Amino acid sequence: MKEVLLNKKAIDVILLEVTDVTVLTDYFVLATGMNKKQVEQLFAHYCEEALEEEGIFKLRKEASEDWVLIDYGDVIVHLFLEETRSRYGLEKIWHKGKVIES
Numbered sequence: 001m002k003e004v005l006l007n008k009k010a011i012d013v014i015l016l017e018v019t020d021v022t023v024l025t026d027y028f029v030l031a032t033g034m035n036k037k038q039v040e041q042l043f044a045h046y047c048e049e050a051l052e053e054e055g056i057f058k059l060r061k062e063a064s065e066d067w068v069l070i071d072y073g074d075v076i077v078h079l080f081l082e083e084t085r086s087r088y089g090l091e092k093i094w095h096k097g098k099v100i101e102s
Helices: 002-007 036-053 082-088
Strands: 011-017 027-033 060-063 067-071 075-081 098-101
Touching (some): 002 011, 027 036, 027 082, 036 060, 036 067, 075 082
């Protein structure tokens, strides 16, 4: 997942383990894009495509103007515009989670 995002020029890609912090999921993948098109079309599309090739299919997907969330059950992918990621500060909210990759 991280490599797919980095190949599409995502910045600040983090895998955060939250298994011991919440029952919602085991991991969050957080990544930032420079513009709406990059976040919505490139990141989201290629993440979904790469995981589908591995036999992993999304449970649901939600998108707004500046944030795409793709729920795979055990993993939730958050793709943001820079300002939105900073405003919501998921890393701070889930600070008790363990950064696996950064």
